[in-house]
Every structure is written in structure tokens, then in C-alpha cells.
Amino acid sequence: MIFKNSKPTVIISGGSSGIGFSMANFLLKQAFNVINIDVYRVKNPNKSYRYLYCNLNKVNFIEKTLKSLKKEKNIIGLINCAAITISQNSLEYKIDNWNKTFLTNLTAPFFLSQFISKIMIKNKIKGSIVNISSISAKVAMPNNPAYNASKAGLISLTKSLAVDLAKFKIRVNSILPGYTITPLNSKSLKNKKLKSERTKKTLLKRWALSSEYNEAVLFLLDNSKSSYMTGSNITIDGGWTAKGL
Numbered sequence: 253m254i255f256k257n258s259k260p261t262v263i264i265s266g267g268s269s270g271i272g273f274s275m276a277n278f279l280l281k282q283a284f285n286v287i288n289i290d291v292y293r294v295k296n297p298n299k300s301y302r303y304l305y306c307n308l309n310k311v312n313f314i315e316k317t318l319k320s321l322k323k324e325k326n327i328i329g330l331i332n333c334a335a336i337t338i339s340q341n342s343l344e345y346k347i348d349n350w351n352k353t354f355l356t357n358l359t360a361p362f363f364l365s366q367f368i369s370k371i372m373i374k375n376k377i378k379g380s381i382v383n384i385s386s387i388s389a390k391v392a393m394p395n396n397p398a399y400n401a402s403k404a405g406l407i408s409l410t411k412s413l414a415v416d417l418a419k420f421k422i423r424v425n426s427i428l429p430g431y432t433i434t435p436l437n438s439k440s441l442k443n444k445k446l447k448s449e450r451t452k453k454t455l456l457k458r459w460a461l462s463s464e465y466n467e468a469v470l471f472l473l474d475n476s477k478s479s480y481m482t483g484s485n486i487t488i489d490g491g492w493t494a495k496g497l
């Protein structure tokens with residue numbers, strides 16, 4: 253237990269799968285209350301964390317759908333982890349796919365941050381927001397213009413929120429994961445050629461496990477450890493973006 257307050261609460265979007273699922277379970281073990289906001293209820297729910305249904309694409313309804321959170325007095329953190337990827341070449345990319353990707357990956361994290369920040373401010377909590385971006389914010393993955401651009405936008409959003417929320421002592425940072433074994437990557441994990449290309453390009457010659465971001469998120473949530481850090485980002489990618497040729 254790292255916080256003096258009893259049972260601090262962390263809200264996570266996308267906690268039903270992959271990296272978010274791993275973070276939610278890890279934070280539970282660190283004695284947080286965890287509330288998972290997702291469009292999909294995890295099949296084998298861990299009863300010790302709360303699940304709230306929300307389709308984050310319906311941005312106008314986020315506040316209404318999640319109104320029960322307004323009663324929470326001890327929300328110290330928000331992790332914006334939910335995202336989608338729709339792969340298609342730039343010349344054929346459909347506007348519906350573009351809009352859906354941006355709504356989920358960038359618009360929703362903004363409005364969820366706005367909603368949760370207001371609750372933190374009302375309760376005078378020096379909170380922390382962690383946005384899960386991607387190495388796609390730094391380097392462009394092929395056939396994924398909307399995902400790449402939305403994840404780059406999330407880095408900029410991190411800075412904008414850090415600037416506007418600093419006066420309330422709310423810190424905002426992001427994590428940039430590399431290729432990770434999760435359902436988001438099911439297509440490239442099934443395709444031997446794609447899987448091995450991505451492995452070869454990673455300096456550490458392997459894909460990440462979904463648990464390999466847990467300590468970083470804990471660090472960013474903890475005011476006593478990352479107290480001087482805001483508007484910043486941490487890249488955890490096995491060396492993918494370090495390599496030139």
C-alpha cells in the first residue's frame with residue numbers, strides 16, 4: 253500500500269482486455285479500488301473490481317453513462333487505455349474508420365479526462381492521469397494512418413491537459429508501449445511473417461507481455477514517486493524506436 257489515504261480509486265478505460273486488464277489486476281493487488289470502464293464485460297470477471305459499461309465512442313453520453321462516478325470521493329487516478337485499430341491503406345482509408353478510430357483513441361480520452369478531472373478538483377485531490385499512447389506516435393506503422401495520428405494526438409493532448417490542469421495539481425503523462433501480445437494484435441500475431449518482422453525489429457527480439465507496463469503506470473499514479481513529472485511520456489518498447497538502420 254503506497255498511499256496514506258485508505259483505498260484510493262483508479263478509473264481505467266479498456267480494463268477488460270490486454271494491457272488494461274493486466275493493469276487493473278495489478279493495481280488491485282496494490283490495494284487500489286479499481287473501476288473498469290469498457291464496452292465489453294470481461295468473461296471471467298474479477299469480482300473485486302467494479303465494471304461500468306460505457307461505449308466511449310458515444311462521447312456525448314460519457315458523463316450520463318458514468319454519472320455514478322460523481323459520488324466517488326477518492327479518485328486519485330485515471331488511465332485512458334481503451335483504443336481500437338482499423339488497418340487499411342491510406343489511399344483507401346474510409347472516413348467511418350477514421351472517425352471511429354479518432355473518437356475512441358483521442359476524443360474519448362479527452363472527455364473522460366475532463367469529466368474525471370472535475371471530480372478530482374471537487375474533492376481537492378492531486379490526481380494523476382495516464383494516457384496509453386503507442387510507439388506509433390513516434391514512428392508510422394504501415395496501413396494505419398488513423399491509429400498512428402490518433403496516438404500522436406494523444407501525446408499532444410497529454411501536454412495540453414498537463415498545462416491546463418497543473419494549477420489544480422493534477423499531473424498528466426503518457427506511456428508509449430511497443431508491440432505487445434494482446435487481442436489488439438491478433439491479426440499480426442496469427443500472421444507468421446508479420447509476427448517475425450516485428451520481433452526482428454525489436455532490439456530485445458521479442459514482443460512485450462501485457463504486464464510489462466504495470467510498474468510504469470504505478471509510478472506515474474504515485475504522487476510521492478513521480479511528483480515532478482507532468483506533460484511527459486515514457487517509451488517502453490524493447491528498443492524498437494531506438495534503432496535507425
Ligand SMILES: NC(=O)c1ccc[n+]([C@@H]2O[C@H](COP(=O)([O-])OP(=O)(O)OC[C@H]3O[C@@H](n4cnc5c(N)ncnc54)[C@H](O)[C@@H]3O)[C@@H](O)[C@H]2O)c1
Nearest residue numbers: 266268269270271291307308309334335386431432434436
Ligand atoms: N498491443 C500493443 O501492441 C500495443 C502497442 C502500443 C500501444 N497499445 C495501446 O495499449 C492500449 C491497450 O491495448 P491492448 O493491446 O491491450 O488492446 P485490447 O484490444 O486487448 O484492449 C482494448 C480494450 O478497449 C476496449 N474498448 C475498445 N473500444 C471501446 C469503446 N468504444 N468503448 C469502451 N471500451 C472500448 C475493448 O473492449 C478492450 O477491452 C491501447 O491504447 C493501445 O493503443 C497497444
